[in-house]
Amino acid sequence: METLLMITMIALGLVGSFFSGLLGIGGAIINFPLLLYVPPMLGAAQFSAHEVSSISMIQVFFASLAGVLAFRKKSKTETSLSLVNKRLVLYMGAGILTGSLIGGFVSGMLDGDLINLIYGVLAVIAVILMLIPSKGTDEIRENLQFNTFIAVISAFLVGIVSGIVGAGGAFILIPIMLTVLHIPTRTTIASSLAIVFISAAGGVIGKISGGAIPIWPTIFTVIGSLIGAPLGSKISTKMNVVFLRYGLVVLIALTAIKVWSSILFI
Numbered sequence: 336m337e338t339l340l341m342i343t344m345i346a347l348g349l350v351g352s353f354f355s356g357l358l359g360i361g362g363a364i365i366n367f368p369l370l371l372y373v374p375p376m377l378g379a380a381q382f383s384a385h386e387v388s389s390i391s392m393i394q395v396f397f398a399s400l401a402g403v404l405a406f407r408k409k410s411k412t413e414t415s416l417s418l419v420n421k422r423l424v425l426y427m428g429a430g431i432l433t434g435s436l437i438g439g440f441v442s443g444m445l446d447g448d449l450i451n452l453i454y455g456v457l458a459v460i461a462v463i464l465m466l467i468p469s470k471g472t473d474e475i476r477e478n479l480q481f482n483t484f485i486a487v488i489s490a491f492l493v494g495i496v497s498g499i500v501g502a503g504g505a506f507i508l509i510p511i512m513l514t515v516l517h518i519p520t521r522t523t524i525a526s527s528l529a530i531v532f533i534s535a536a537g538g539v540i541g542k543i544s545g546g547a548i549p550i551w552p553t554i555f556t557v558i559g560s561l562i563g564a565p566l567g568s569k570i571s572t573k574m575n576v577v578f579l580r581y582g583l584v585v586l587i588a589l590t591a592i593k594v595w596s597s598i599l600f601i
Contacts, residue, residue, distance in 0.1 A: 343379040344552045348559025352398050356567025363391045363502030364461050367454050368590040370556070380552060384447035384454075389548040390556050391501030392439065396535035398560045399503055399528065419525045420479050423518065427490040427526075428533040431504065434494020435534045439541015442499040451594050454500045457507070458591035462584050464510045481516045489515065490530070498538045503531035 351366035370387045374380040382390070442450060489511050497504035509527050512518040518526070542548060 339377065340374070340379045340552065341555050343374055343377055344555035345559035345562075347373060348394060348556035348561075349563035350559075352394070352560035352563035353567040355398060356564040357570055363395050363497070363500065364458065364506055364587060366391045366394060366556075367500060367502070368587075368594070371451075372593075382549065382552070384450040385443060385445075386549050386552075388442055388450055388499065388501035389542045390553045392498070392535060392538040392542050393501075393548070393553050394556050394560045395501065395503040395531070396539045397557045398564045399532040399535050401561060401564050419529060420518075420522050423479065423481065423486065423512075423522070423526050424529045424533075426483050426486045427508070427512075427530050430487040430490030431494035431497075431508075431530055431534040432537040434491040435498035435504075435537035436494075436541045438495040438498020439538040440498075440544050441495075442501075442541070443544075445499065450500060451597065453496060455591050455594040457496060457500060457502070458587050458594065461506045462588050462591070464506060466584060467510065467514075479518070479522065481518060486516055494534055494537065497534060498541050501538065501542070503535050503538075505531045 347366070347369045351369055354365050367387060370382060370390055371384065374382060490508070493504040493507050493511070496502075497507075505527055508530060509523055512523040512527060513520065
């Protein structure tokens with residue numbers, strides 16, 4: 336049984352982080368349903384919503400850390416480094432860190448069905464945002480101007496809900512940065528990586544404070560994610576992921592329906 340659990344968690348970590356790296360979205364929106372439903376289906380384990388959110392948040396932390404290190408490795412030229420807007424990361428990072436700390440701590444006090452409900456809402460939002468074409472520009476502006484109040488407040492709110500369900504919040508942050516703050520596309524992608532890492536760090540601290548962290552399943556999942564994320568990122572540069580992206584939209588939508596039905600019809 337322990338061997339089955341190890342193989343299952345490594346495989347789930349690998350699959351979730353692979354699609355995360357492939358599609359450039361927060362892995363938790365994929366990992367949450369995988370961790371919640373697959374282990375009991377295989378007879379490997381049964382995790383509560385609290386445990387799933389904790390495993391997912393720690394996995395997002397290490398996956399985003401790997402992403403940051405990979406980005407720094409590729410971004411050695413002056414032009415690439417300028418893609419990360421330090422002012423944007425500072426304001427939104429502070430907001431999302433505060434929110435994720437609160438969300439991660441509060442999640443330990445919430446009912447499991449409520450956490451599932453919050454995931455269901457986020458899944459619906461994710462589907463809508465993934466279907467809306469990005470309106471960002473590729474222009475890189477040296478003196479980037481944006482509404483700092485909206486940046487901080489939006490990041491804070493995203494941090495709270497993402498901290499509760501164990502997400503980094505990238506799938507919500509990126510559309511906000513593109514359509515509300517009007518941040519150039521390349522700057523958004525580069526800066527969101529650093530912001531999500533800050534969010535994940537705050538969420539991990541909150542989860543540790545709130546407890547309910549299954550140690551070994553988490554370690555196995557992280558191992559899988561460290562293998563899958565680089566593979567997904569590498570393949571994403573060589574293939575058209577449009578059809579896969581819409582396939583993922585369908586998968587997330589079906590998961591949201593299952594979560595909502597389990598809450599509404601119990």
